[in-house]
Amino acid sequence: MSIVVYINSNNGLAKSALEAVTYGNKLDGDVIAVTCGSADESVLSSLGDYGASKVLVDRSVNSNDSMQIANVLKTAVEATGAKTIIFSHDLIAKAVAPRLSVMLKAGLVSGAIDVPNGDTVQVNVFSGKAFGNVKISTDLKIISLLPNSFQPESGGSACPVEEFNGNAGEAKIRVIDSKKPEGDVPLPEAELVVSAGRGLKGPENWDMIEDLAVTLGAATACSRPVADIGWRPHHEHVGQTGVAIRPNLYIAAGISGAIQHLAGVNGSKVIVVVNTDEEAPFFKAADYGVVGDAFEVIPRLNEAIKKFKAAN
Amino acid sequence: MKILVCISKSPDTTSKIAFTDGDSKFDENGVQYIVNPYDEWYALVRALEIKEANGGSVTIVTVGTATDDTVIRKALAIGADEAVRIDSEPTDAYFVAMQIAEYAKSNAFDMVLTGKETINYNGSQVGGMIAAGMDLPFISLASKLEVNGSTAKLETETIGGLEVVEVDLPAVISCAKGMAEQRIPNMRGIMAARTKPLNVVAPVPFESLTSFESYALPDIKSACKMIDPNNMDELVELLHQEAKVI
Ligand SMILES: Cc1cc2nc3c(=O)[nH]c(=O)nc-3n(C[C@H](O)[C@H](O)[C@H](O)COP(=O)(O)OP(=O)(O)OC[C@H]3O[C@@H](n4cnc5c(N)ncnc54)[C@H](O)[C@@H]3O)c2cc1C
Numbered sequence: 306m307s308i309v310v311y312i313n314s315n316n317g318l319a320k321s322a323l324e325a326v327t328y329g330n331k332l333d334g335d336v337i338a339v340t341c342g343s344a345d346e347s348v349l350s351s352l353g354d355y356g357a358s359k360v361l362v363d364r365s366v367n368s369n370d371s372m373q374i375a376n377v378l379k380t381a382v383e384a385t386g387a388k389t390i391i392f393s394h395d396l397i398a399k400a401v402a403p404r405l406s407v408m409l410k411a412g413l414v415s416g417a418i419d420v421p422n423g424d425t426v427q428v429n430v431f432s433g434k435a436f437g438n439v440k441i442s443t444d445l446k447i448i449s450l451l452p453n454s455f456q457p458e459s460g461g462s463a464c465p466v467e468e469f470n471g472n473a474g475e476a477k478i479r480v481i482d483s484k485k486p487e488g489d490v491p492l493p494e495a496e497l498v499v500s501a502g503r504g505l506k507g508p509e510n511w512d513m514i515e516d517l518a519v520t521l522g523a524a525t526a527c528s529r530p531v532a533d534i535g536w537r538p539h540h541e542h543v544g545q546t547g548v549a550i551r552p553n554l555y556i557a558a559g560i561s562g563a564i565q566h567l568a569g570v571n572g573s574k575v576i577v578v579v580n581t582d583e584e585a586p587f588f589k590a591a592d593y594g595v596v597g598d599a600f601e602v603i604p605r606l607n608e609a610i611k612k613f614k615a616a617n
Numbered sequence: 618m619k620i621l622v623c624i625s626k627s628p629d630t631t632s633k634i635a636f637t638d639g640d641s642k643f644d645e646n647g648v649q650y651i652v653n654p655y656d657e658w659y660a661l662v663r664a665l666e667i668k669e670a671n672g673g674s675v676t677i678v679t680v681g682t683a684t685d686d687t688v689i690r691k692a693l694a695i696g697a698d699e700a701v702r703i704d705s706e707p708t709d710a711y712f713v714a715m716q717i718a719e720y721a722k723s724n725a726f727d728m729v730l731t732g733k734e735t736i737n738y739n740g741s742q743v744g745g746m747i748a749a750g751m752d753l754p755f756i757s758l759a760s761k762l763e764v765n766g767s768t769a770k771l772e773t774e775t776i777g778g779l780e781v782v783e784v785d786l787p788a789v790i791s792c793a794k795g796m797a798e799q800r801i802p803n804m805r806g807i808m809a810a811r812t813k814p815l816n817v818v819a820p821v822p823f824e825s826l827t828s829f830e831s832y833a834l835p836d837i838k839s840a841c842k843m844i845d846p847n848n849m850d851e852l853v854e855l856l857h858q859e860a861k862v863i
């Protein structure tokens with residue numbers, strides 16, 4: 306049986322794309338990656354390393370129009386007889402997967418964090434505060450995988466790339482302008498994140514956070530009030546009403562750890578909290594805690610990491 | 618401009634999350650429900666601003682039971698003209714979306730707005746499904762929305778970046794942060810909400826495609842290891858040797 310994995314290849318292959326192919330490979334079936342746009346054949350064929358047996362690419366679609374992408378996927382599912390369709394639960398999946406679900410009458414599970422157990426799939430619910438097991442009642446199943454839940458596993462070899470006509474239809478959404486990603490690593494994909502909150506007193510004090518992030522190769526994030534008062538850009542705001550992230554390491558300085566903040570970061574594998582107040586709620590969710598002044602601790606941590614990197 | 622805003626309820630963000638009936642049901646004991654923040658702060662408020670500038674009407678729709686009427690009245694207090702409740706348990710996103718799509722199709726709305734996601738199930742599914750059910754374009758996660766005659770101009774998030782797009786109406790739009798500022802309902806709004814129409818309509822038969830079978834809470838984190846603020850070398854060593862994250 307075939308499994309169709311949708312890949313967004315517009316900005317090269319993101320780690321989440323490799324995760325989705327790896328995930329497909331853990332299920333029982335022949336993994337066929339489907340993508341749109343103009344990515345190089347050599348880039349696409351590297352999906353074979355992660356378990357794809359071939360890549361179908363529809364070069365007629367050059368936007369993120371969810372109608373067009375859903376049409377291409379529907380055609381691919383019909384052509385391959387796939388019963389399972391996998392997405393990485395990113396911004397594109399959030400528009401395309403629901404549409405495809407209705408077009409194919411296929412049950413959709415979004416935010417999956419594990420491989421299916423029979424017909425049920427485990428997901429994150431209540432903003433990461435609990436898990437749910439969702440049963441899909443239909444034969445055709447769509448699973449949208451939460452990024453950073455599985456590590457990409459390579460070991461295969463390059464696979465063939467085939468041009469594919471997915472009957473995309475016309476784009477209904479006209480793109481007028483686009484701004485490229487800011488920063489090197491988009492926050493939802495970052496493995497290491499350094500974050501700070503109101504405890505830093507003002508935007509002029511963020512240099513030490515950025516310095517630490519550079520040393521680690523980490524992305525930067527912040528609490529909501531800090532984004533609301535304009536100390537930091539909105540796209541850095543993590544939490545219940547901001548971005549939800551699951552990095553390997555989350556370092557939080559001068560953030561109290563309100564429940565709405567935790568909702569966006571409690572999927573992190575390891576949490577380090579720096580706070581002057583030993584009663585700060587964040588310590589309850591942390592793996593490592595430092596009771597101290599961020600203005601002293603963060604530069605000290607930066608030096609210690611530099612020393613460690615030089616020695617290793 | 619006739620705008621339909623989809624309103625869902627969610628537990629107050631500070632609610633204790635617990636389960637009953639052999640972990641198969643969310644424990645509603647002592648839980649306060651609020652209007653899902655994305656629906657209220659962004660979708661509803663932006664719809665009201667557009668109506669205030671261009672005229673027209675704002676209808677809110679909820680798929681839910683009579684227990685949701687208090688939350689619906691709260692949304693009316695913020696300024697919607699009328700409410701529709703499709704009288705059924707919201708069993709899954711597909712069921713909810715098909716109900717709303719059927720209702721919207723027979724009422725000729727120029728725009729259907731949803732929130733980015735519900736904060737309980739975080740599915741981000743209903744908006745895209747409504748669009749599919751109505752065969753309309755869907756603009757997902759818009760942070761700005763301007764209407765100009767029969768076209769809408771939007772700013773949307775892309776992976777790590779931003780896109781400015783245009784679409785002919787009618788269309789379905791999911792609303793994220795940046796779209797509008799939160800409005801606090803005033804006394805007049807709350808009084809007016811009591812007498813605004815809340816029409817209860819019967820659901821159309823549709824099957825659900827998915828169901829929540831059971832829930833679980835995460836393991837309690839083992840106690841946090843405290844590190845001397847003067848000894849960051851120790852922290853780095855632990856992150857390397859024990860946690861293996863650097
Ligand atoms: C519906 C709703 C949704 C929300 N969504 C979000 C969300 O998505 N994300 C989010 O972050 N918040 C969210 N909030 C807000 C949240 O409840 C908190 O108010 C917010 O997270 C607090 O931000 P903070 O920790 O930066 O600031 P504060 O609560 O002011 O905490 C500052 C912390 O810094 C410490 N500190 C002070 N000086 C220093 C120093 N020199 N060194 C080290 N530590 C120091 C203090 O001890 C304190 O713990 C939401 C709230 C609501 C009601």
Ligand SMILES: Nc1ncnc2c1ncn2[C@@H]1O[C@H](COP(=O)(O)O)[C@@H](O)[C@H]1O
Nearest residue numbers: 623625680731732734735740741742743
């Ligand atoms: N029961 C419901 N009734 C009306 N609208 C809903 C309902 N559930 C979800 N929605 C809308 O769909 C959006 C996305 O929900 P979800 O797909 O559950 O994340 C919400 O922000 C609401 O605007």
